[in-house]
Amino acid sequence: MFPSELLTVRRIKGKVIPSFLSPDSQDYTRSVIDLFLSGTGKTRGELEKEIRNLETGFPNHKAIRGLSILMERKSYFERPTKLDPPSVRKFLFAVAHKIPLTPAERKRYIDLAADHFGSPPNGIDAAIYGDMDDQFILRSTDAVSQKLLGLEYNRELVETLLMKSDYMKIRLSGGWKNLIWLIKREGLMFRIESENASIQYVIVDGPLTVHTQTTRYGERFASLFRHICSAESWSIESTVRLKAGNAKSQFAFSIDSASSDLFPSVELFREEFPEFPWIVSRDPEPVVVAQRVFYPDLTVRIGDRTVMIDLSRPAYQKHNEERDVLINGKGIPWATVYLLDAGEKPVKGAINVTIPVNWDSLHYALETRLPGKSSRKEETKKVAVEREIPAGFADRLRERIDALLPDFDRISEYVESEGYNPSRVLPELGYRIRWDGLSAKVSRKN
Amino acid sequence: MLMNSGKSPPTLTHRGGLILLANPSFGPPDFFVYDDRLGTYTAPAFRYSDTLKAIKGLNDQVMADEGSVDIGDVEGMRSYQKEAIRQWSSNAYRGIVVLPTAAGKTHIGLAAMSRLKCSTLVVAPTIELVRQWKDRIERTFGVKVGMLGGGEKDILPITVSTFDSAYLMAESLGNRFRFLLVDEVHHLASEQFRQIALMFAAPYRLGLTATLERPDKLHETLSEPMGGKIFEMGYEELSDYLANFRIVRIPVDLSPEEQAEYDENRRVFLTYLRRHRFSMRGPWDFERFIMSSWNPEGREALLAWRRSREIAFNAEAKIDNVRYVLSRHPEDKTLIFSEDTETAYMISKEFLFPAITYLTPAKERKEYLDMFRSGQVRAISSSRVLDEGIDVPDASVAVVISGSGSSRQFRQRLGRILRPASGKNSTLYEIVAKGTSEFHTSSRRRKGVPVGTPDSEKN
Numbered sequence A: 001m002f003p004s005e006l007l008t009v010r011r012i013k014g015k016v017i018p019s020f021l022s023p024d025s026q027d028y029t030r031s032v033i034d035l036f037l038s039g040t041g042k043t044r045g046e047l048e049k050e051i052r053n054l055e056t057g058f059p060n061h062k063a064i065r066g067l068s069i070l071m072e073r074k075s076y077f078e079r080p081t082k083l084d085p086p087s088v089r090k091f092l093f094a095v096a097h098k099i100p101l102t103p104a105e106r107k108r109y110i111d112l113a114a115d116h117f118g119s120p121p122n123g124i125d126a127a128i129y130g131d132m133d134d135q136f137i138l139r140s141t142d143a144v145s146q147k148l149l150g151l152e153y154n155r156e157l158v159e160t161l162l163m164k165s166d167y168m169k170i171r172l173s174g175g176w177k178n179l180i181w182l183i184k185r186e187g188l189m190f191r192i193e194s195e196n197a198s199i200q201y202v203i204v205d206g207p208l209t210v211h212t213q214t215t216r217y218g219e220r221f222a223s224l225f226r227h228i229c230s231a232e233s234w235s236i237e238s239t240v241r242l243k244a245g246n247a248k249s250q251f252a253f254s255i256d257s258a259s260s261d262l263f264p265s266v267e268l269f270r271e272e273f274p275e276f277p278w279i280v281s282r283d284p285e286p287v288v289v290a291q292r293v294f295y296p297d298l299t300v301r302i303g304d305r306t307v308m309i310d311l312s313r314p315a316y317q318k319h320n321e322e323r324d325v326l327i328n329g330k331g332i333p334w335a336t337v338y339l340l341d342a343g344e345k346p347v348k349g350a351i352n353v354t355i356p357v358n359w360d361s362l363h364y365a366l367e368t369r370l371p372g373k374s375s376r377k378e379e380t381k382k383v384a385v386e387r388e389i390p391a392g393f394a395d396r397l398r399e400r401i402d403a404l405l406p407d408f409d410r411i412s413e414y415v416e417s418e419g420y421n422p423s424r425v426l427p428e429l430g431y432r433i434r435w436d437g438l439s440a441k442v443s444r445k446n
Numbered sequence B: 001m002l003m004n005s006g007k008s009p010p011t012l013t014h015r016g017g018l019i020l021l022a023n024p025s026f027g028p029p030d031f032f033v034y035d036d037r038l039g040t041y042t043a044p045a046f047r048y049s050d051t052l053k054a055i056k057g058l059n060d061q062v063m064a065d066e067g068s069v070d071i072g073d074v075e076g077m078r079s080y081q082k083e084a085i086r087q088w089s090s091n092a093y094r095g096i097v098v099l100p101t102a103a104g105k106t107h108i109g110l111a112a113m114s115r116l117k118c119s120t121l122v123v124a125p126t127i128e129l130v131r132q133w134k135d136r137i138e139r140t141f142g143v144k145v146g147m148l149g150g151g152e153k154d155i156l157p158i159t160v161s162t163f164d165s166a167y168l169m170a171e172s173l174g175n176r177f178r179f180l181l182v183d184e185v186h187h188l189a190s191e192q193f194r195q196i197a198l199m200f201a202a203p204y205r206l207g208l209t210a211t212l213e214r215p216d217k218l219h220e221t222l223s224e225p226m227g228g229k230i231f232e233m234g235y236e237e238l239s240d241y242l243a244n245f246r247i248v249r250i251p252v253d254l255s256p257e258e259q260a261e262y263d264e265n266r267r268v269f270l271t272y273l274r275r276h277r278f279s280m281r282g283p284w285d286f287e288r289f290i291m292s293s294w295n296p297e298g299r300e301a302l303l304a305w306r307r308s309r310e311i312a313f314n315a316e317a318k319i320d321n322v323r324y325v326l327s328r329h330p331e332d333k334t335l336i337f338s339e340d341t342e343t344a345y346m347i348s349k350e351f352l353f354p355a356i357t358y359l360t361p362a363k364e365r366k367e368y369l370d371m372f373r374s375g376q377v378r379a380i381s382s383s384r385v386l387d388e389g390i391d392v393p394d395a396s397v398a399v400v401i402s403g404s405g406s407s408r409q410f411r412q413r414l415g416r417i418l419r420p421a422s423g424k425n426s427t428l429y430e431i432v433a434k435g436t437s438e439f440h441t442s443s444r445r446r447k448g449v450p451v452g453t454p455d456s457e458k459n
Helices: A023-037 A045-054 A061-073 A085-095 A103-117 A120-127 A147-163 A176-185 A220-230 A256-263 A314-329 A359-369 A376-387 A396-402 A408-418 A421-428 B045-055 B081-091 B105-116 B129-141 B163-173 B185-190 B193-197 B218-226 B235-241 B256-275 B284-295 B297-313 B317-329 B341-351 B362-374 B407-417 B440-445
Strands: A007-010 A016-019 A077-078 A137-141 A164-173 A189-195 A198-205 A235-242 A247-256 A280-281 A288-289 A293-295 A298-302 A306-311 A335-338 A350-355 A431-436 A439-444 B009-015 B018-022 B033-034 B041-044 B097-100 B120-124 B145-149 B152-154 B159-162 B179-183 B204-209 B228-232 B244-252 B333-337 B377-384 B393-400 B423-431
Touching: A007 A235, A007 B009, A007 B159, A016 A147, A016 A220, A023 A045, A023 A061, A023 A147, A023 B105, A045 A061, A045 A137, A061 A077, A061 A147, A085 A103, A085 A120, A085 B377, A103 A120, A120 B041, A120 B341, A137 A431, A147 A164, A147 A198, A147 A220, A147 A235, A147 A247, A147 A256, A147 A293, A164 A176, A164 A220, A164 B440, A176 A189, A176 A198, A176 A220, A176 A306, A176 A431, A220 A288, A235 A256, A247 A256, A247 B297, A256 B440, A280 A439, A288 A314, A288 B041, A288 B317, A293 A298, A293 A314, A298 A359, A306 A314, A314 A335, A314 B009, A314 B018, A350 A359, A350 A408, A359 B341, A396 A408, A396 A439, A408 A421, A431 B163, B009 B045, B018 B045, B045 B120, B045 B193, B045 B393, B081 B105, B081 B228, B105 B129, B105 B179, B120 B129, B120 B163, B129 B145, B129 B362, B145 B163, B145 B235, B179 B185, B185 B218, B193 B218, B193 B362, B244 B317, B256 B297, B297 B423, B297 B440, B317 B393, B341 B377, B407 B440, B423 B440
Parallel strands: A016 A247, A306 A335, A335 A350, B097 B204, B097 B228, B120 B159, B120 B179, B145 B159, B179 B204, B244 B423, B333 B377, B333 B393, B393 B423
Antiparallel strands: A007 A016, A077 A137, A164 A198, A164 A235, A189 A198, A235 A247, A280 A298, A288 A293, A298 A306, A431 A439, B009 B018, B018 B041, B033 B041, B145 B152
16 A cells, blocks of 8 residues: 555546556656666665656656655665664764864764774764665665556555545455455454345445444455455445545545456465364355345364354344344354454453464364353363463463453453463463452463 | 333443444434444444433443552642643533643643543653653552553553554554543544544543644534533733743845755746646645646646755755854753754754654654753754653753744744743744745744744844
8 A cells, every 4th residue: 555645546527546557657667667776776865866856757756656665665775884873873962962063073072983983983974864764775676577566556556545445345256255254354344235145245344434434444445455356356336535625525436357457466365264174164155044144154063063153243243143043043053253353352152262363272162162062061171271272372372461461350251262271371371360359460470 | 311121221332442232222312323234223432421321221331441540649730720620520521621832731631630540541642742641640640551652552551542553442442441631632633533532432531732723623523522622721821830931033044056946946836826826825725736736847846846945944054043042052951843854863963962753763762852851962853743742841942943834833842942940031043044935934833922023133
């Protein structure tokens, strides 16, 4: 995503169309690539001046700036001094208590620093702010074709526009599962419109959208775009809020796979959804109950049972409880797992996992907490006591526990939601539980 | 008041910056909307206290905080500070207090905290201010204070946060604090930050500012979520409590080369304005000009305007005048303000004292401010980050090398040297390039500032 001031669009009768770089715009990409390739050895400040000059030569100067940002990300810059600039500053500011008002007075302090750091005086001058970005020297730039740079620019332009959007209506030819997973992971809200158990489209917005027009979720919508545009057939409809005169106005924005050639093709869709032997299907069939269609995220095998799982968010609790009663009432094995952000309150009595999901913990929680397993409560307790914390997971547990200190109730709730016994795990992780009457506080052992 | 006669009591919870009302039995208050995706009624979290008033027998599960916090009382309140707290208390502990810089707004905030003794989130715009609040609260009440922002994420019953962090974390922290204290509350009115006010459930709220009114009038949108303006006093009414001050404008000439380049760039800019019939009567006209600069001719005009401004802001003679001011005040703590970071660093390199800009790492900022407070360094140059709120009790000289035409910015910069101290006489110097548009900018920003002074000579 670019900074929003680099957004370039045309506005026509209430619609907004991004000003894409076409294959005919190679003079833009060529000029920026040349500027960086020939800029080796120059400071970022010098390059910045050259970019500013280049901007004046092109009608769409914002495109030059956007392309330069992309090239900067592909470039390696190096600090111009071997000295440690903060140390040099600290030394100079401390010794120059009497402010130098003449060149001779200033030179005396610089010479003192030169002696102290074993550097020539001009090295001291270069080091004072040698850690500022504009002083860094371009050492190398990754190779990139003009075509690819143009396509990357176009994709970022759409993402920048979507940052200003308040909802998205998405159609896809397939691969819904991963997109919906991403939507849930981002804490967005969605409504699925389907026909004959087939998803027609999904409308995505955020919890606050029903109360106020907001672009709060725009960045999260934008993050979905590169997944959407890598599908074979897709479309997006949205409204974006852009400045028009002194106020902001709404414009319609739509784009579809007819424009796919404008963007780089990247296969991203499976990267977040892992494969495990206990996950039977990552793309299960929808369930139809009482003429309503429900879409599980996973089908899992737990012992001898096959259960459909919905990965949901706590905000949907009320809706999910009614839905789960309806589905379970028909004898269909279905369970809801709540995805929590760090620090978010778990849903009482439900299976909760924190994002990013530890799939081992989720498996464990499903094994022990699925409906109908309460007769195994004693067995569960025993397993919880004996279960070891997977390598690498202890640090994440600690991070969350630290955020909840000293609240014993919330820490216990969280530790249990990850499938562990708090009274065993907390001391093992380096915490102390202090009881005061009926309440307890958790602190770190020193 | 709504009554619930059903078996399950109406239940209120908090999720993602909303309050969710289940089993309302009767129609819920107007501000609730039924969200069929969630199967429940929702409202922005700031409606929490209204909901408590409106529904009896509510199963309230909204707050997830410690409840009360153990802090002491605040002593040494001035009469107007007491009055501000009285007005705020009688407005159900909600509202905005408007007082000039250096009038002790932080003290009022601390008094409000001690009055409520509950979980509190203090929100301030810059990391310096956030750290300053943390220090003041810890020193005043002897408690550990959590912090969000500047790379830190430590949430405690009393926590301080930047606006950015509070905005980003409003969804998960919206029910963790009963008292929302917002410093420089005029920033809260922006479209983005207003969501902090909407998404936190805190029933008690206090906003502090020296300059509530915004040119875009967005401050009016704060009335509902923050409780409106409940107390205001100006410089004139508080003169007994502020340091004496004078404002001195030092006009400087551009060098012949600077003047020629300035004139040429100004000509390009003005020619474009005339050709396209732009008149510059205010910020909106200027915005219209910026919007038109997408074409090469407009772009050239915009760049010419920028260059002419740079020349005026960074005139060589200004450095000599800074040298002159520093020599006039060899013992006084001095703040040097510029509009851009480049100038702040240039001054710092020339005179070998620290520069604090938005690029300065948090650790260094703190070190420099500590060095300044202790007297180890006598001056700091800064772009705009020190404009607001930073508590520098004994700075008595300010030099404005360049700035915008905003009266708000000018008053804030002036406020940096007005904190009272025994026998203190403060001076603000404005160094302005003669024969440039900077002169008009200077006159514009002085409007509303109580002391009008003629241009001064060096004597």
